[in-house]
Amino acid sequence: MKEKVAVIGTGRMGSAAAERLTGLGYEVILWNRTREKAEELAQRINARVAATPFEAVQEAKYGLLFLSDEDAIYGVLSGFHRMDGAVIVNHATITPQASKRYEGFVKALGGCYVEAPVLGGPSAVKSGKALFVAAGERMCLNTARPVLEDLAGELVVLGEDTAKAAGLKLAFNSLLIGTIELLAESTVLAESYGVDPETFKDVLSRTVFAAAAEKYIPRMRRDPGEPASFTLRMAMKDLEYALRAGYPFDIPQPATAGTHAMYRTASRIGYANSDYTRVYHAIKGKRD
Numbered sequence: 001m002k003e004k005v006a007v008i009g010t011g012r013m014g015s016a017a018a019e020r021l022t023g024l025g026y027e028v029i030l031w032n033r034t035r036e037k038a039e040e041l042a043q044r045i046n047a048r049v050a051a052t053p054f055e056a057v058q059e060a061k062y063g064l065l066f067l068s069d070e071d072a073i074y075g076v077l078s079g080f081h082r083m084d085g086a087v088i089v090n091h092a093t094i095t096p097q098a099s100k101r102y103e104g105f106v107k108a109l110g111g112c113y114v115e116a117p118v119l120g121g122p123s124a125v126k127s128g129k130a131l132f133v134a135a136g137e138r139m140c141l142n143t144a145r146p147v148l149e150d151l152a153g154e155l156v157v158l159g160e161d162t163a164k165a166a167g168l169k170l171a172f173n174s175l176l177i178g179t180i181e182l183l184a185e186s187t188v189l190a191e192s193y194g195v196d197p198e199t200f201k202d203v204l205s206r207t208v209f210a211a212a213a214e215k216y217i218p219r220m221r222r223d224p225g226e227p228a229s230f231t232l233r234m235a236m237k238d239l240e241y242a243l244r245a246g247y248p249f250d251i252p253q254p255a256t257a258g259t260h261a262m263y264r265t266a267s268r269i270g271y272a273n274s275d276y277t278r279v280y281h282a283i284k285g286k287r288d
Ligand SMILES: NC(=O)c1ccc[n+]([C@@H]2O[C@H](COP(=O)([O-])OP(=O)(O)OC[C@H]3O[C@@H](n4cnc5c(N)ncnc54)[C@H](OP(=O)(O)O)[C@@H]3O)[C@@H](O)[C@H]2O)c1
Pocket: 008, 009, 010, 011, 012, 013, 014, 032, 033, 034, 035, 037, 066, 067, 068, 069, 071, 072, 073, 075, 076, 091, 092, 093, 094, 118, 119, 120, 121, 122, 229, 230, 231, 234, 238
């Protein structure tokens, strides 16, 4: 058996990571706010559940955070005490500003902090095909590297500044979610003039938009009641963080702001827990 790893947060991404790690022979210790979810997962993948996140990290000396947002991370970290030699790796999507705050907090407790956001969903993580980017102090990165390399399909190391990894991830998500929104909007426009979405996809597949159209037009049209792999609520959070990350530099982000407004509307009318691509149904519903 390989070393112990604590997985904090057993939602979509955390449970996929925990499953991959146990499959690779790691001893995994789980913690989740809703304990029953961690227990159900622990039984399925042969892991253990800790009573608190600090207990999990103290025992493993290696804690992977797969929590939803900055408030959740702050809540978990604020229960931590001295943890000399422990490595905390954050995989959630957060602002560069929060990343620097968490790094300072963990360092003050004697631990190491690495920012390692994921470009890819739960199924890519489970199958070891997800792209991870990572940044952190050299010593921290070196300690985290073996587990990160096992977890990721590909790992891009960005150096010592954790803000870089968090910033790159937000830049990627504003591009991805903005693309989805625009693809949904343009599909509904084409449909309004009698163009079948399949025909629209077929035409786009002969252009520079081929990859996005082939992957996302079928996905966005599926039932909003199907289980989400990335929720619309989480996409809205990422857009908000991307806007916030741009404020210190006064970057005009009208496209991201517009996408955020559409996601907020979709969330308000009942799509918050649907897959983020189902913004298509929200746009279509507004038209009808
Ligand atoms: N899903 C994706 O495709 C994807 C891809 C890349 C990055 N990400 C990022 O990865 C992170 C996790 O996403 P996910 O899709 O796994 O979300 P998720 O399925 O909704 O899981 C969220 C996790 O956070 C926990 N949590 C929420 N609020 C909390 C709080 N106040 N205190 C403690 N724990 C709390 C939840 O616990 P409960 O079970 O108790 O609710 C759950 O374990 C997010 O930052 C997301 O942006 C997601």
